[in-house]
Amino acid sequence: MNRRLLTTVIAAATLLLAGCAGGDDDGGATGPAPSASAAYPVTVGSLTLDKRPERIISLTPTATEMLFAIGAGPQVTAVDDQSNYPADAPRTDLSGFKPNAEAIAAKNPDLVVLSDDLNKIVDQLTKLKIPTFQTPSAKSLDETYSEIGQLGTLTGHQDEATALTGRMKADIDKIVAGVPKRDKALSYYYELDPTLFTVTSKTFIGSVFGKFGLVNVADPADADGSKNGYPQLSQEALVKANPDMIFLADSKCCAQSAATVKARTGWSQITAVRTGQVIALDDDIASRWGPRVVDLVQAVADAVAKVPA
Missing domain, CATH: 3.40.50.1980 (Nitrogenase molybdenum iron protein domain)
Structure with a gap:
């Protein structure tokens, strides 16, 4: 985006x-x-x-x-x-x-x-x-x-x-069904821009990720809905949340990548960074809710499937 x-x-x-x-x-x-x-x-x-x-x-x-x-x-x-x-x-x-x-x-x-x-x-x-x-x-x-x-x-x-x-x-049903179920749900952080604006499970993006049983670490930041599903996290809160996966929807607009994320203060200790689970998405596909949402679902499925059980 x-x-x-x-x-x-x-x-x-x-x-x-x-x-x-x-x-x-x-x-x-x-x-x-x-x-x-x-x-x-x-x-x-x-x-x-x-x-x-x-x-x-x-x-x-x-x-x-x-x-x-x-x-x-x-x-x-x-x-x-x-x-x-x-x-x-x-x-x-x-x-x-x-x-x-x-x-x-x-x-x-x-x-x-x-x-x-x-x-x-x-x-x-x-x-x-x-x-x-x-x-x-x-x-x-x-x-x-x-x-x-x-x-x-x-x-x-x-x-x-x-x-x-x-x-x-x-x-979408076929893609989701093709991803093996896990005993323990994976957690994730979805980045809109480098200032750490993100989305919660109550947004369109959240509903897509929810199909895979993923837990959104941003949900507590907008528990009362006052941010309308788009809270801004702090560096400290994100590091403490320690997500298993990080999805970057700012790879094109803001040149963010696994390397730039790892270089952020304190982020090298986050599980997603340590295990190489930082996924750069296509900004356009990730910010639109049209026919190419199928491509977004596939990208999430591919990423989840690569995480060791």
């Missing part, structure tokens, strides 16, 4: 506590035919679309991945500056962190997908009569599957969305 994303996550938590071608102006279809079951108008939540959107703007990397995975990529005409996957996504200078209604409207979208309602962008786009749909950060795999299904319904790819979530569930 990069620093900008981490900052947004923490800020959001605080607030909670208090194919590149598009259709023409007539909305002519340019991508794959809609699902056999697709029929308009469709309603998801409070949003109703009278026809299939052909000029979609995605302002969240996760939604971008979801849209392309269900076959709606050809309907996506622009994505934000953080949407770097898939490679052929029509990346622009639009920002999901500082969304600008005028810049968005200039691209003439018939659907905007975003994660957070920053700068009250939803109200601004609504006033401009631009349909907007939110896909907030999922807290569980079920919420991920739900968002994929909702995007499938809105874009005319419901059958493809159903097939995708079915494959994801089957793949």
